[in-house]
Amino acid sequence: MDDKYQLLDKILEGQHLTPVFQPIVSLVDGKTYGFEALIRVSEKELDMNIEEMFQTAFKHNKSWELETLCRVKALEHSVSMERGKKLFLNVNCNIINDISFREGFTKAFLQKYGLNSNDIVFEITERVSVSDTHAFYTAVEHYQKQNYGIAIDDVGAGYSGLNIIANARPNLIKLDMNMIRGVQKDDTKRMLIKALSDFGKNAEILVIAEGIETKEELDTLISLGVSYGQGYFLSYPDPDFKDISKEKADLIKSYQARSYIRMNKTSIYPMAGYLSRSGHTFFPDEKALRIYETLQNHPSITEFTVTEEGAAIGFMTRTALIEKFGGRYGFSLNSKKSIQQLTSKNFLSVNYDMPINQVSKLAMQRQYEQLYNPIVVEREGKYWGIVTIKDLLEACTKAEVDTAMHSNPLTGLPGNLIIDQEILYHVLGDAPYCIIYFDIDNFKSYNDAYSFQSGDMMLMLLADILKNTAVKSEFIGHIGGDDFIVICDYHEAENYCKEVIDHFTNRVASLYHKEDIERGYIVSKNRRGLTEEFPIASLSVAGISNRTKTYPNIDSFSADIAKLKKKCKRQTGSYYEIY
Template identity: 65%
Template structure:
C-alpha cells in the first residue's frame, strides 16, 4: 500500500512540475474550432481551446486542468488560456462570436470581471455582444448566489452565456433553470452515435423543443460523422461543432465549401420532405434593400439624414459589404435625448453606438424557419429587423411584421388550396409560384410531370391503387428535392416542380430512376413479367397498356422569357404533348 501511495505521490509531483513549467513559460497557444449553423453552414462563432505549445511539457489538456484544480492553480491557468485566446481575437470576422470556457467558480472573481471591462475589450477589438462565456462543469459550483449574481451582471452587459455539456456534469438542468442561458451545448456523449440510438434522439428532440419554448438555442458538439450531422439536422438542432465539420486551428477558419454543401443538402432534403413547408418562400424574397450606413460615418450626419427622411425607420451598418450592426430611428433619438445627448454623441462614429447583437440569416433560409428563430430572441429584441445575407454579403432587411404576414398568408393558402391526397400545394398556390418566377429575374426551370398509362392502371387495378401511384410519385418528387424545389400537385396524375436554377435535368433523371425502380411494386407479378396490362382505352376498346412511365416537360428562362402565364402554359402544354408521343420515360427541357 505504501508503494502504491509513493507512486501516486511521484505522479502528482511530476504533474505539478509540468504545470508549473507551463505557467511559468506561458506555454499555452489558442486554437479555434468553428461552430456553424445547421441550416446553411455559415460560421456562427468559434470556441477557443487551449493547447500546450512546448513539447517538453507534455500533458493531456483535461488532465492539466484537473491538476490545476488540485494545486489551487485554476485561476492562473484559466487566466493564461483566456489571455492567449483574446490576444489573437483581433483577427476574428466582425459579428462572429468568440466562445470562452470559464470555470463556474472563477466567473464571480473580481479579477475575472476586471479582465472583461469595455476598455479591455477595446484593446482586442471586441464587443461584449460577440463574447460567449461557456460555463464548464469540471467542478461543482461552490457559491451559487455569487455565481448567479455574476451571471446576471454579465448578461446585463450584453455578454452571452452558454451552458456546456448539457446532459452531464454536476448541476445540469438546475443550472439551466437558474441561469437562463442564451445557448446550451449538448454533451458529446449524447451526440456520438445519435443516428443509431433512438433514446438519444428522443432526448435531443426534447432539448430542441425545450430550447424553442425557452428561447435558448442548441449547439451539438462532438459531431464526427455525416450520419450524426444528418440526424441532428433532422432534429432541428440550431448549431453544430465537431471534427467532421472543422478541426481546431490556430487561425479563424470557416468550414470547407464541401461541408457547407453537405449541410445545405441535408437541410434542404429534410425541409422538402415536409410538404406543408414546401410552399413557404425563402426569406430573400421578402427582403428589402433598406437603408445602409458605413461603419465609419459620423452620428451627426446620420441624424441629419434621418431628420430629412422620415420614412427611414431603421438602417443597417455595413463594413466591407458585410452587416456589422443596425440601429433604429427610435434608438438614435434615445441616444440624443436628454440635456447633453447630442453634444456627447454627435461626433462619434456609428460603430460606437450601433447594436451589434442582431439576427443574421441566409438568403435561402425558409421564412417559417426564420420566424421560429426570430421568436426565440429575448423580449427586448423581438421586434428588431432581421438582416439577410447572400453569399456572405449584406443583401437586405426584413421587418418582423413582413415576416409574420408572410407566414400567416401561407398558412391560410395551405389550408385552403392543398391537394387532400398528397398534401402538396394545389393550383392556386402553383399559379402564384409560377407567376413569381416568370415575372422575376432569378434563374428557374419549371418542370411538368405526367404519368403515362395512369388511366388504364386506375381502371384495371381500382381507384385505391391509383391513389397509391399518385402518392408514390409525390413521395419520389419530395425525396429527390435537395435545393428547396417547389413541388405541387396540379390534379389527377399531373405534378409540377419548380427549380430555382436552370439545369433541372439531373433532378428529373433522379426522379425517373427512382420511379422506374419502384413502380413495378404496384403491379401484379404476371403483369410485370409480360410488361403490360389489359384494359380499355378512352373509346372503350380493350388493348394492351405498358407499365406506367413518366413524361417530363420543362422550360427554363435561360433562353425563354414570358410576359404572362398564358403563353407559358401554351408552350409547356405543347412540350408535354411532344413527350407523350414517345413511348416510355421521357425528358424534354428547353
C-alpha cells in the same frame, strides 16, 4: 511534488500554450456563428493531456493562473477574427464570480483587443460543482446585463443539469458530445435532444450540439431541429479563424432541405412519423391480468402495442381487452394468459416515411371493426408510435385546404409553394426524376392581339394537354403566366414531351383566326410599342433528369435548368431538350 504538477508549472512559467479555434456553425445554412477558443501545448517536450492539465491545476489551486493565461492567449489572437462573430471562452463555474475575473473584463480591457462585450460568450465549464450557487447566479446576471453571452457547456453530463439552466437562464446551451455520439441509432437520445431543441426555441435559448463526428449524426441533428453545431466532422480546431469548407456548408444546406421535405413529403402531406405519439407498449410475456388492472387504474390508456425486441408484434384496444375479461367465464379463462395470447396480430402498421394521404387510404380499407383503430408506426423495423384516426383526418383535411389555397386559380394546378416542395424533394432525394419546364412562345403577343380571355383559354388548353398526356401520375404544376412544370418519377420523358408538343400544335390553331393560321403569324405590337410579326404560339420545353448527374443543392440545379431554358427559347418553333 508530482510530475504532472512540475509539468504544469513549466507550461505556466514559459507560457507554452497556443490557442486554436473551432467554428460553431448554423445547421441551417452552414454560416459561422462563432469560434470556441481551445488550447494546445506548444512545446512537444511539455506535451500534456489538456483535461489532465486542468485537473492538475484545480488540484494544486492553479486554476486561476491557467485559465487566465488561456483567455489572454485567445484574446490576443482575436484581432484577426471577423467582426460580428462570437468568441467563446471557457470559464470555470467557480471563477466567473471572482472579483478579479470581473475586473479583468472591463470595457477598456476588451477595447485593447478590438472587442466589445457583445463579441464574447462565457462558456461555463462545470468540471466541479458550483460551490456558491447564489454568487454564481448573481455573476451570470451581472455579465448578461453587460451584454456578454452565457453558455452552459456539457448539458446532459456531469453537473450541467436542468437546475443550472432554469436558474441561470443562459443565452445558449451546449449538448454534451456523449449525447450526440451515435444519435442516429438511439431513440432515447433523439427524443431527449428533440425535447431540448424545442425547449430552446420556446425559451429563446440557442442550442448547440458539440462533438459532431459523422455525417449521420449531422443529418439526424438537423432533422431534430438543432440550430447550431460544432465538431471534427465540420471542422478541426485551427490556429486561424477558419469557416467550415464550402462542401460541408453545402452538405448542411442539403440535409436541411431534406429535413424540410421529410416534414412535407409529397407536396404538403406530412409523413406518418410526424403525426405519431409514443403510445403505450407492453412485453409479450406480461400477464393479461396485470395489464387489465393497469388499464382499470388508467382510463386514459385506450389502446396498446405489444413489442418484442423493439418490434411491434401485436395490438389491442382497451375495449377488446375488457371484453376478454367480461362474460361468465372471461376472467377465469384469460387472467392467467400472457398478453401475447390475447392481442391481435392483424393490425395496420406503416413506415415512418409514408405520407399521410397514403396512410389514410390504407386505414379506410380495413374491416369495419378495425376502421377506427389507431395505426402503428414503425421506423427501420422497430416500433415508433401510433397515429390516431382523428389526427390523421385532421392532417389530411388541412393538407387539402392548403392545396386549394396554393393552387393556381385559373387552371386549378398546384402553385409555387407546392412546386418548390416537389422540386426540393426530387432534386435532393435518391429516386429517379425528370423535371420539365414548359413555356409558351409568343404568348404575350397573342394575349395582346386576341385579349386576356383568349390568353386564358390558351393556358387552360396547355394545362388540359399536360394532364391528359400524363400516364404515370406525373406531378403537374402551374408556376404562373405561361410557365408550367411537370415532374416525372422516371428519367425517360422524351416521349411525354413529344406528345405534349404534338397535341398543342394540333389544338392551338383553333384559338387563332383562319387568316392568321394561313399566314403563319399574327401582327401585334412588341414591348417597345412597335408593330411586329409574331409566329403562331409554340412550346419551349427544357428538362433535367438525374440519370447521369445529381445535385448537392437546389442552387446548382436552378443554374443548369436556367441555362437550358434559355437555349430552348432561342430555337425556332416548338423544341424540347432533356439532360
